[in-house]
Amino acid sequence: MHQNASSFLEKSEKKAGDLGHRQTINFNIGKYNTAVKAGKQQFADLTTARERAKNIKWRALDNLDKHLEEFEQNLTKRGGKVIWAENAQQALDEILAICKAKQCKSIVKSKSMATEEVHLNSFLAKHDIECVETDLGEYIQQLDGEPPYHIVTPAMHKSKEDVARLFAEKLGTPPDLTPQQLTLVAREKLRQKYLDAEIGITGANFIIADIGGVAVTENEGNARLSTAFPKTHIVLVGIEKMLPSINDLALFWPLLATYGTGQNVTVYNSIFSGPRQEGETDGPEEMYVILMDNGRTNILMDTEARESLYCIRCGSCLNACPVYKNIGGHSYGTTYSGPIGSVITPHLRGMESYIHLSYASSLCGNCTEVCPVRINIHELLLHNRHKAVEENYTSGGEKMSWFGWKQASLSRRMMNLVSGNVKNLFMKKFFAKAWGDDRELPVFASKSFNQLWKERRK
Amino acid sequence: MSSREQILAAIKRNQPEQQELPVLDSFRHTEAGDPAAFRKVVETLGGQVYEITSYTEIQPLVAEHYTDVTRVVSIRPEYFPGAITGWQEGDGRQLEQVDLAIIPGQLGVAENGAIWITEQEIEVRVLPFITQHLAIVLPRTEILPTMHDAYARIWSPSAGFGVFIAGPSKTADIEQSLVLGAHGAKSLTVFLIG
Numbered sequence: 001m002h003q004n005a006s007s008f009l010e011k012s013e014k015k016a017g018d019l020g021h022r023q024t025i026n027f028n029i030g031k032y033n034t035a036v037k038a039g040k041q042q043f044a045d046l047t048t049a050r051e052r053a054k055n056i057k058w059r060a061l062d063n064l065d066k067h068l069e070e071f072e073q074n075l076t077k078r079g080g081k082v083i084w085a086e087n088a089q090q091a092l093d094e095i096l097a098i099c100k101a102k103q104c105k106s107i108v109k110s111k112s113m114a115t116e117e118v119h120l121n122s123f124l125a126k127h128d129i130e131c132v133e134t135d136l137g138e139y140i141q142q143l144d145g146e147p148p149y150h151i152v153t154p155a156m157h158k159s160k161e162d163v164a165r166l167f168a169e170k171l172g173t174p175p176d177l178t179p180q181q182l183t184l185v186a187r188e189k190l191r192q193k194y195l196d197a198e199i200g201i202t203g204a205n206f207i208i209a210d211i212g213g214v215a216v217t218e219n220e221g222n223a224r225l226s227t228a229f230p231k232t233h234i235v236l237v238g239i240e241k242m243l244p245s246i247n248d249l250a251l252f253w254p255l256l257a258t259y260g261t262g263q264n265v266t267v268y269n270s271i272f273s274g275p276r277q278e279g280e281t282d283g284p285e286e287m288y289v290i291l292m293d294n295g296r297t298n299i300l301m302d303t304e305a306r307e308s309l310y311c312i313r314c315g316s317c318l319n320a321c322p323v324y325k326n327i328g329g330h331s332y333g334t335t336y337s338g339p340i341g342s343v344i345t346p347h348l349r350g351m352e353s354y355i356h357l358s359y360a361s362s363l364c365g366n367c368t369e370v371c372p373v374r375i376n377i378h379e380l381l382l383h384n385r386h387k388a389v390e391e392n393y394t395s396g397g398e399k400m401s402w403f404g405w406k407q408a409s410l411s412r413r414m415m416n417l418v419s420g421n422v423k424n425l426f427m428k429k430f431f432a433k434a435w436g437d438d439r440e441l442p443v444f445a446s447k448s449f450n451q452l453w454k455e456r457r458k
Numbered sequence: 459m460s461s462r463e464q465i466l467a468a469i470k471r472n473q474p475e476q477q478e479l480p481v482l483d484s485f486r487h488t489e490a491g492d493p494a495a496f497r498k499v500v501e502t503l504g505g506q507v508y509e510i511t512s513y514t515e516i517q518p519l520v521a522e523h524y525t526d527v528t529r530v531v532s533i534r535p536e537y538f539p540g541a542i543t544g545w546q547e548g549d550g551r552q553l554e555q556v557d558l559a560i561i562p563g564q565l566g567v568a569e570n571g572a573i574w575i576t577e578q579e580i581e582v583r584v585l586p587f588i589t590q591h592l593a594i595v596l597p598r599t600e601i602l603p604t605m606h607d608a609y610a611r612i613w614s615p616s617a618g619f620g621v622f623i624a625g626p627s628k629t630a631d632i633e634q635s636l637v638l639g640a641h642g643a644k645s646l647t648v649f650l651i652g
Contacts, residue, residue, distance in 0.1 A: 024633075031634040042569055044485070052482045062476055065469045078618065084462040136640060137461070137631035153631065160633040179632040187641055195551055211613060221587050221627040221642020228550055228584035238467065250609035253483075253622070254570060261630070264499065264570035268587075268642065269622040279619050282550035283583045297468035306474065 001395075004333060005356035012327040012360070021157060021202055021328055027168035027320050028156050035262025037314070042254060042264045054374045057310035059302070060242045061208075067209040067242045068291060074212025078274030080287045088118035091236060091292050095120065095201075098288060099129055101230055104198040108190075110216070110223035112136035112203025113151060113313060114236045118347075120201070131201070132193050134222035136186050143170045149329035151336065152260045154313035157328055182405045190222065200226040200284065204237040205312070206252060207289070210245045214275040214289060217256060217266040224268055233275065233284040239291050240299075240309040246271070252312065259372040295348035304383045308343045310373040317367035317377055323331060323360050332357060339367035343380045351384075351393050358384035401430055412450070420444035473574050486610060491568035491601035493650060499571035504638050505646035509598075513537055516595070516649055520558065523647070526559040527591065533579060534562065537595060548563035550584040559589035559643075563596040565611065566648075569604045572622040573648070583619050587627075587629030594623070598652035 015021055016150035028323075043049050057125035060067060071124055072082040085091035093328040099107070107124065108133050109115060122143070124131045141147065144166055148154035155163065160179050168175035173185055202223050206215040214235050216223050227233045243252065249269075257263040276283040318324045318338030329337040332352065334345045348435050358381045367377040408414045423444040435441055447455075459467070497507040508519055513536045520527065520538070531553070532541035537560045545553060553559075561580050563573040573594050577583050586592050602608050614619065627642030638644060 028634050048482055049485075051480075055479045058477075058479060062474055064473055068466065068469070084460070084465050086461045086464055090461060134641065135631070136629045140631065153634075155631055158633075158634065163632050179635045180637050182632060183629055183637040183640055187639070190641060191554070195554065219627065220629050220640035222640070224584070224587040224621070225641055228587065239469070246613050247606075247609045250605040254605055261558045265572050265622065267503075267569075267625050267627055269572065269612075269624075271620050273620075274618050280577060280618065281548075281582050283577075283619065291465070293465045293468065297465065298473055300469060301472040303474070348527065397463050407536065416460055 002353055002356065005352050008331060008333060008356055008360070011331040011333070015328045015331050016326045022326065023155055024159050025328065026326055029325060031411055032153075032262060032319050033258065036258060037123065037262070039258035039262040039264060042258065049251060049255065050372055050374050050402055053251055053372060054310060056243065056248050056251070056374055057305075060244050061240070061306065061309055064242060064300070065243070067244055068239060070209040071207055071212050071242070072291075074210070075274060075287075075289060076212070077213065078277065080212065080274045080289060083288055083290045085290050085292045087294050088292075089411065090426070091118050091290055091294070092120065092123050094288075094290055095234060095236070096123075096127060098232065098234060099124070099199060102198055104129060104232075106193070106197045107131040107199045107201055108134050108193050108197040108226040109201040110203070110218065110226045110231065111138050111154070112201070112236060113148075113335060114238055115201060117150060117235070117238075117294065118292075120236070130189070132197070134190050134193070134220075134226050135218070136183060136220060136222075139190070140166065143167070147330070148334070149337075150315060150318060151313050151338070157330075191225075194225040195229055197226075197230045199232045199234060200228075200230040201234045201236065202227060204235050204241055204289075204427065205256065206235055206243045207241050207291075208243050208246050208249070208271070211271070211273055213246065213271045215243075215249060215268045215269070215271050217253060219261075219263075219267045221304070224270060227272065227284060231285045233272070233287045235287070235289045236292060237289065239293055240296050240311075255372045256312050256314050259312075259316040259370070299344060299347045301444045302347065302387075304381055305343065305347060307375050307379065308347075308377075308380055310375055311340050311344075312373060314372055316370045316372065320366040320370040322362065322364065322366070327360075335411055339381070340375070340378045343377055346384055346388075351388060351391060354385065355388045355393050357374075358388070378396065415448070416450060420446040420448065462571045476633040485604060485606045487603040487607050489603065490599070491566070491603045491607075493568075493598050493601050496566050496571060496601050497650070499568070500625065500646070503571050503646075504628065505571070505625050505648060507648045511549070511651070512558045513595075513651070516560065516593075517645045519649075520593070524558060524587055524591065529556050530560065531556050531585065531589070532560045533581065533609075539553045546581055550582055550588065553582065553585055556585075556589045558591045558593060559585050560593040560595065561586060563594040563600075565602055565608060566596050567603075567605055567608050567622075568601055570624055572605070572624040574608060574620065574622055575648040576620040577618060577648060579596045586621070586623060589643055591647070592623075592626070593647040593649060595649045595651060598650050
């Protein structure tokens with residue numbers, strides 16, 4: 001077994017038994033569920049809205065090369081610079097080169113999964129550049145030295161008491177602050193950071209081909225402030241975040257808001273289509289957009305898994321997943337956790353190291369049910385398993401077991417050869433481990449149906 | 459090959475064949491948006507809405523409802539006579555101490571309370587975000603039913619920055635408890651005029 005897989009199993013086992021963790025997660029997801037139910041009321045015809053969203057993303061990927069060129073052309077026209085990065089290292093090198101050219105020592109960053117994917121903060125720290133997270137949840141996680149626990153709600157696993165204790169320990173605040181007071185502390189600490197930083201980094205929720213724009217949605221205002229005073233704005237974004245037209249946002253803003261947090265629409269929905277123009281008084285002097293592949297064209301190549309690139313990172317499949325709710329976001333050991341993470345990570349980072357995630361599912365289908373762009377998530381998990389077998393990533397023992405099982409099951413003679421007790425022994429010997437410690441093995445009746453039938457007919 | 463060519467080649471090699479997709483009708487409306495519905499949504503977002511018939515009503519309402527406001531920036535002098543002047547000078551940092559900014563909105567969306575703002579009317583991009591409190595003056599006639607109707611109207615090729623603002627800044631990152639006033643404006647007031 002790959003060491004990622006064994007560490008995943010070990011962590012999952014531990015978290016699944018952690019009742020405090022389960023209580024916090026259930027509480028938070030419960031609140032999310034109530035909000036989403038209310039948010040969905042804004043859609044007159046939700047099924048059509050989701051179908052349309054899927055079609056738009058489908059169309060965007062059909063013409064991805066043309067859209068990317070169109071985006072580049074339009075952004076460049078207004079003075080923005082487009083950089084292409086094939087992998088994480090190239091993206092990091094490009095960012096470092098910009099930092100060096102600007103003699104940058106301090107960066108403010110708003111929430112971005114793409115920067116998590118390339119581990120930007122630790123890379124910059126190695127080069128003595130401070131990169132401060134400005135989204136409250138990410139700020140909490142950075143203070144605690146942990147990666148985000150959830151795509152949308154980075155500190156979902158922490159109770160308000162946990163956060164108050166963390167602030168007391170790291171920032172010297174009183175240990176019993178309320179969420180209101182804690183938010184105010186972060187607001188005041190970060191206001192100074194926005195004013196001082198040389199560079200602001202954001203991700204993008206969408207990139208828009210027809211206007212060459214970068215669309216960013218947020219509730220807090222931190223992304224806007226991160227891109228207000230620094231002279232340079234860098235956007236790191238995966239190439240699949242493409243929408244063909246600005247008009248598509250009319251559907252995608254509300255859809256992302258509702259499925260992400262249950263809101264009708266998020267507080268600030270900004271579109272950046274270039275740096276400060278002549279005659280404008282503020283805003284960054286330079287804007288760089290780094291278009292990152294980092295394994296995404298591998299997914300595009302796989303005709304089945306391709307639709308996982310429609311994902312808008314709302315996090316609803318995480319909240320719906322019985323596995324996620326029990327083992328939590330950190331057990332996955334990946335940037336993208338939950339069902340969608342289990343689908344894409346083996347393609348992004350290698351089948352051998354991450355295929356085990358595709359098995360961490362009961363295939364209940366709830367993820368597919370709640371996906372706003374109707375990705376067949378659970379079927380893609382099955383597809384990954386199938387691919388793992390075809391490409392020989394499964395163990396010899398497993399192949400042997402299935403071969404034996406198939407031979408026996410297809411042969412009436414072999415099925416009748418031994419009694420139920422012998423079959424039970426066989427199950428215990430060969431399948432008990434895979435079946436798991438926490439559930440009982442199925443028991444064969446001492447007489448098979450076939451035998452009972454024969455006896456009755458005598 | 460450069461990274462650009464590598465990536466584009468990989469996409470071209472792997473992207474799907476064009477397929478006919480079903481046509482799904484647009485959600486666009488022809489009737490005007492309902493100001494009462496707009497008001498209700500803005501209030502649930504944590505904002506206040508005042509319906510006024512003249513700009514002269516703004517100043518007394520501000521005096522009545524804000525107790526902690528002394529430095530006021532007003533995009534148009536008629537909104538708030540006596541507001542700070544010369545606030546446009548500088549790189550935006552000069553606005554850090556502003557208590558209240560009163561700005562015009564281009565249009566509002568009845569279904570979700572979002573108001574469309576571009577840098578053309580706010581002059582300084584950071585103003586609505588750095589101010590402690592934000593007020594938006596919006597004509598009643600510029601309320602549209604849905605986001606789809608709004609997008610049919612908003613973008614012009616010369617615009618560099620635009621934003622939909624729906625309510626005051628907020629966060630629920632700590633145990634999903636809603637806190638108004640995260641990093642942006644702590645409160646939002648909408649003056650519906652007409």
